[in-house]
Each structure stands twice: as C-alpha cells, then as structure tokens.
Amino acid sequence: MNQTTEHIAGLLDDAAAKAQAIEQFVPGSFDLDQAYRIQRASIERRIARGDGTRGIKLGFTSRAKMIQMGVNDLIWGWLTERMLEEEGSTVDLARYIHPRVEPEVCFLTRRDITGPINALEAADYLEAVAPAMEIIDSRYQNFKFTLEDVVADNCSSAGLVVGAWSRRFDRLGNAGVSIAFNGRSVLAGSTAAILGHPLRSVVQAARLVAASGHTLPAGSLIMAGAATAAQELVPDAHIRCDVGGLGHVEFFTV
Numbered sequence: 001m002n003q004t005t006e007h008i009a010g011l012l013d014d015a016a017a018k019a020q021a022i023e024q025f026v027p028g029s030f031d032l033d034q035a036y037r038i039q040r041a042s043i044e045r046r047i048a049r050g051d052g053t054r055g056i057k058l059g060f061t062s063r064a065k066m067i068q069m070g071v072n073d074l075i076w077g078w079l080t081e082r083m084l085e086e087e088g089s090t091v092d093l094a095r096y097i098h099p100r101v102e103p104e105v106c107f108l109t110r111r112d113i114t115g116p117i118n119a120l121e122a123a124d125y126l127e128a129v130a131p132a133m134e135i136i137d138s139r140y141q142n143f144k145f146t147l148e149d150v151v152a153d154n155c156s157s158a159g160l161v162v163g164a165w166s167r168r169f170d171r172l173g174n175a176g177v178s179i180a181f182n183g184r185s186v187l188a189g190s191t192a193a194i195l196g197h198p199l200r201s202v203v204q205a206a207r208l209v210a211a212s213g214h215t216l217p218a219g220s221l222i223m224a225g226a227a228t229a230a231q232e233l234v235p236d237a238h239i240r241c242d243v244g245g246l247g248h249v250e251f252f253t254v
C-alpha cells in the first residue's frame, strides 16, 4: 500500500484514539479515490485492535449539512462496533474532541447488499428502521476540512445511538425530526430533508458500497445521514431525538 495512504491513515487514527485534533491537510495532498483508501486503511487499524465493521453511514444527504460544512457531494464512511453507544446510557464527552450530534434514522439490513438496488427494491433489503443520533467529531481543528479531508477522516463518524427497531417504513417520508437538550428544542426538521426520502439513502448506500468493491452483509446498519445541521454537544445534558412515527432515542452526557 502507498506509504502516504498509510501515513495519513495513521495520523487520523491516532487523532481519533487520543481525542486530539490535527490540522487539515494542504488542499490537493490527495484526491477523492485516495481519500477513501485512507479511510479504509484507518478502519483496518481499528479492526487490528479488535474492533469490527458494523455498517456504513452516509453524509451530506441534506442541503442543511452541505451548507453548514461548505461541501456539495454525498460521502460515506464505516460504522464500527465500538462506535455504538447504548440507548439511554451516559456518554463521556472527554473521549471526543469537539463532538456534535445529528438527528438521523438508522436501517438494519436483512439481505446481503452486493450491488446497486433501486428505490422500489430498497425496503425488501431491510429488516427494520429506528430513530437514531450520530455523534460526529471531526479529527480536524475547528471542523475545517475539504471533501477529501472529511472522507479520509471516515466522514467525522465517532458514535451512534440507535432507538427501538420497527418495520414502520411507511412512516419514514416527511416525518418531523427534532433534538432537545434538557427538554429545550435545539434542532428541528423533517426526514424529507434526507434526499427527499430516507429510503433513498439505502439506494445510495448500495451504489457507493458496490462502486468501492465492498459488500454489506445482512445485519448491517445504514445511517441515512442527518436531517438537519449538527449541534455541539454539552456536558451534563439529557439529549433526546424524536422522529415522528418512529419514536425517540436518548442519551445523557457528562
């Protein structure tokens, strides 16, 4: 493997493991293809330490996120076992650099996804859906990055909290989404902001994973992407996300 790929993967992996931000790379240091190779190499390091892949996340599926971060393309990254925070548990923010939270929906697959699928087929590949929150934590100072930087950094993915599973796929379109900190609403939007309908994230996930030469085994998680901009997490808070029709999911911070 290319030494630069391994070197950059090592820097990003260390930054995540130590919760210490690094400077963004000089623009043009690597292209998007190499960014995905760096991303995979950094995940391989986690796997070598006993972690395992659990699925994928999509990023920038909503205009609000693209505008917040100043980029304009869909991205994807890996979810691993150790990123899973238990629903209702207390999350220690000291393990993160400058964590933010986003309201999402999470899918659980029931069939292997080995190639592109269309929107009509998507539900067939799914076992269940749940309200979820992603904790993102860019390894770059001040969350400043190019599209290539953020892809190399596994799309800022750091943690996820998944609520109760159901098969209410019919409730997914244009459902109200909100996050409250200690009972006060801080973010509000609609699942329609996610590519028009969150099931489209499954179509995109299948396309992107197939294009990268990977497959998604049955039982994988797919995080559909944030419905709103992200909100900075604060300590000593109760964080609750409601997704209309699907229920809610919550955790606490210290």
Ligand code: OOG
Pocket (backbone or CB within 6 Å): 058, 059, 060, 061, 062, 065, 069, 102, 134, 136, 137, 138, 143, 150, 155, 156, 157, 224, 225, 226, 230
């Ligand atoms: C990149 C991650 C974006 C989403 O859902 O759009 C993302 C970032 O904003 O740091 O997870």
